[in-house]
Amino acid sequence: MEEKKFVNYLRRTGLKNTQARREVLQEVFRCHHHFDADDLYLRLKNRRAGVSRATVYRTLALLVESDLVRKMDLGEGRSTFEHVLGHPHHDHLVCVRCGSILEFRNSAIEDLQQKVCSEFDFKMLSHTQQIYGVCSKCQEKDDLGG
Amino acid sequence: MEEKKFVNYLRRTGLKNTQARREVLQEVFRCHHHFDADDLYLRLKNRRAGVSRATVYRTLALLVESDLVRKMDLGEGRSTFEHVLGHPHHDHLVCVRCGSILEFRNSAIEDLQQKVCSEFDFKMLSHTQQIYGVCSKCQEKDDLGG
DNA sequence: ATCCCTGCAAATCGTTTGCAAGAGC
DNA sequence: GCTCTTGCAAACGATTTGCAGGGAT
Numbered sequence: 315m316e317e318k319k320f321v322n323y324l325r326r327t328g329l330k331n332t333q334a335r336r337e338v339l340q341e342v343f344r345c346h347h348h349f350d351a352d353d354l355y356l357r358l359k360n361r362r363a364g365v366s367r368a369t370v371y372r373t374l375a376l377l378v379e380s381d382l383v384r385k386m387d388l389g390e391g392r393s394t395f396e397h398v399l400g401h402p403h404h405d406h407l408v409c410v411r412c413g414s415i416l417e418f419r420n421s422a423i424e425d426l427q428q429k430v431c432s433e434f435d436f437k438m439l440s441h442t443q444q445i446y447g448v449c450s451k452c453q454e455k456d457d458l459g460g
Numbered sequence: 461m462e463e464k465k466f467v468n469y470l471r472r473t474g475l476k477n478t479q480a481r482r483e484v485l486q487e488v489f490r491c492h493h494h495f496d497a498d499d500l501y502l503r504l505k506n507r508r509a510g511v512s513r514a515t516v517y518r519t520l521a522l523l524v525e526s527d528l529v530r531k532m533d534l535g536e537g538r539s540t541f542e543h544v545l546g547h548p549h550h551d552h553l554v555c556v557r558c559g560s561i562l563e564f565r566n567s568a569i570e571d572l573q574q575k576v577c578s579e580f581d582f583k584m585l586s587h588t589q590q591i592y593g594v595c596s597k598c599q600e601k602d603d604l605g606g
Numbered sequence: 607a608t609c610c611c612t613g614c615a616a617a618t619c620g621t622t623t624g625c626a627a628g629a630g631c
Numbered sequence: 632g633c634t635c636t637t638g639c640a641a642a643c644g645a646t647t648t649g650c651a652g653g654g655a656t
Contacts, residue, residue, distance in 0.1 A: 387533060387535045389533045389588065407576075407577070407580060407582050409582075410585060416580055416582065418576050418579075418580065420572055420576055422572055423569055423572045423573070423576075426566055426568055426569045426572070427569070427589075427591055430553075430564050430566055430569075430591070431553070431591060431593065433564075434553055434562055434564065434595075434596070435595075435596035435599070436553050436555075436562065436591070436593050436594070436595055436596065437593045437594040437599055438591050438592070438593040439556060439592050439593040439594065440591075440592045440593075441589070441590060441591040441592060442535070442588075442589070442590050442592075443573075443587070443588070443589040443590075444587060444588050444589075445573055445576070445577060445582070445584050445586075445587040446584070446585050446586045446587060446588075447577065447582050447583045447584040447585040447586075448582070448583040448585065449580075449581075449582055450580070450581035450582065453581070453583055
């Protein structure tokens with residue numbers, strides 16, 4: 315289904331369904347975690363997919379454009395991506411110790427954000443919300459280790 | 461007061477109270493908007509303060525470290541700063557058209573964030589929240605211009 | 607004096623782009 | 632065959648860093 319959606323997008327915009335784009339698409343949907351562009355490039359390299367970094371970046375942009383992939387800035391200097399399939403909108407808890415990322419959804423917060431916007435007569439297009447802190451596992455380590 | 465706090469910080473950490481650092485500190489507190497490192501560098505340059513970009517970056521890091529300045533990532537490729545004096549914690553509405561930034565505070569959202577964290581047994585250290593959209597002025601332009 | 611600080615220019619990191627050769631329609 | 636794509640390497644923009652000379656305590 316993601317393949318079909320992508321092919322449609324390509325057709326619609328007059329772009330071509332190339333080998334390299336198929337490789338990137340498949341690799342993106344093969345893994346269900348957060349990843350960055352270089353992760354993806356290295357995974358493709360390991361598979362000998364023969365796709366360059368430049369093409370990884372270019373194809374990721376298309377996947378974002380076609381709403382198959384979400385691009386996020388978790389404040390670590392590079393962009394983080396995740397595919398959308400089976401991942402409705404959510405926000406993130408980012409552990410500053412181990413880098414792990416937890417997802418959460420809270421519609422009450424979303425409602426309040428909407429309310430803030432109407433107070434400011436501001437038309438919301440998107441939002442990002444990250445909570446930085448220490449995950450439960452890393453807290454345990456702290457309790458033991460000192 | 462900010463000067464005193466900074467001097468204390470410097471003393472405490474064995475650093476020196478230099479001309480360049482004083483220049484940067486003053487310029488940071490002279491303007492009450494959001495700015496990026498290069499804005500600040502150029503303002504200092506206009507004043508002939510004779511402070512290099514490198515020193516601007518290095519001093520900003522100290523100001524952040526000493527809690528006089530907040531550093532944020534508004535997803536525009538560079539970091540945004542604001543001084544803390546008279547600016548209690550808040551989040552931002554970012555206009556994607558004109559780049560203007562509105563501040564808002566909503567304690568109900570903060571409470572809900574705290575609640576999310578306890579559900580995940582996650583110790584919050586900080587959070588960021590940005591709402592991207594179109595500010596009222598830019599909406600007006602749209603209504604007129606088409 | 608000692609160590610810290612500075613400017614400079616070069617280095618870095620993630621990402622983008624110009625170009626000439628190669629694939630899709 | 633015309634156009635879109637690709638890989639490469641160079642370009643990029645924000646930020647950091649090594650170094651040698653100049654200040655603060």
